[in-house]
Amino acid sequence: MDTDQLLAAVELGGTKSIALLARGHDILEQITVPTTTPDETLSQLQNQLRTWYAAEPFSAIGIASFGPVQLQQDQPDFGCMLDTPKPNWSQARVAPVLTEPFSCPWKFDTDVNGAALAEYKWGAGKDCDSVCYVTIGTGLGAGLLIHGTPIHGAMHPEVGHIKTRRAEGDSFGGACPFHGDCIEGLVAGPALAARFNADMRTVPDDHPVWQNVAHDIAELTATILLTTSAQRILYGGGVSTLRPFLLPMVRERVVKNLGSYLPFLDAQSAEEIIRPPALGNEAGPRGALALSMAALEI
Structure with a gap:
């Protein structure tokens, strides 16, 4: 498959959304819009896609969306938002609005599955059979890949x-x-x-409540390790990025709680397993690009 094909991708986030145009792996253009109402946000993204398509038709679209979303292709609401805590977005027609004007294949998944796929292809999950990407921001979501394939069942995992x-x-x-x-x-x-x-960005690092936050994230991490045996658990999103001191606290607690039981887990291996995404803030938009490639099986 020609990896120099023109590709479009959309990452729909709870706070902001990104549309990008790429040729193969190389991003040519990228725009960011605030995630407000479905009508306003999806219209802005669709209009940008129309502009790019009119100039030169792209070969595929990848869409990585916050959720929960309907991923079962035999359901009438495939590609739509399910009931979500984000006001006004329940049942929003995400994929239909973004794809109907264009004659090309497309692939739709959660933002965290997309980010996990990007890290698997180009980042901290390379050479790993199992990768879990967790984002902590406006909400909390996790995407899980086994042998490079996002895990779906009755729906996507709802780890949050x-x-x-x-x-x-x-x-x-x-x-x-x-x-x-x-x-x-x-x-x-x-x-x-x-x-x-208060805004968590104004709270000092030594505030005692951060100990409880680290405890809670460590409990989640232990649950993921015990249920999936993920070789990488990557923590992205605004909370993880703005408060990097949390991750060492999480590792310490996970090793203390599980190190005597899981033979692969100790203080050294925990640094490799539980870590930030290598792609940083690019994991999300590159995840949407990875989905566009998957639509063409690149």
């Missing part, structure tokens, strides 16, 4: 709504509108704002 063991003495009720103190309701951006009663 797992309930984990709470830290002793932590009475925070959680911020998830569906489940209260699921892991998203404990450590995602809105949860941290509620925990601290």
Whole structure:
């Protein structure tokens, strides 16, 4: 397959969305728009795709979206948003709006599955059979790849709504509108704002509540290790990026809790397994590009 074909990709995020045009692996143009209402956001993205297509038709579109989304192709709402905590986005026709004007193949998946695929192809997941990409930002989501293939079943994994063991003495009720103190309701951006009663970016690193946050992320990490045996667990998203001191705290707790049980886990291996994405902020948009390539089986 010709890897110099013109490709389009869209990463739909909870706060901002990105459309890009690439020739093979090389990104030629990229625009960013705020994620507001479905009508406004999807129209802006579609208009940009139309502009690029009119200048030179692209060969495929990859769409990586926040979720939950319908990935079952035999369902009438395939490519649409399911019930989501993000206001006004439930049942939004994401893939139909972005693909219907164009005569080319397309592939649709979650933003975290896309990011996991990008890290598997070009980043920290290279040479690994199993990769889990976790983003902690406006929400919390995780994508899981086995042998380079995103895992789907009845739907995509909904790791953000797992309930984990709470830290002793932590009475925070959680911020998830569906489940209260699921892991998203404990450590995602809105949860941290509620925990601290402040923008988490203004909270000092030595605030004692960060210990509870690290405990909660460590519990999630242990759950992922025990259920998937992932060779890489990559933490991206705004919370992980803005508070890098959390990851060493998480590793320490995971090794303390599981190191005597899992033979592959110790302080040294934890640094390789539990780490930031190598692609940084590019994991998301490059994940959408990886999906565009997958639509053509490049």
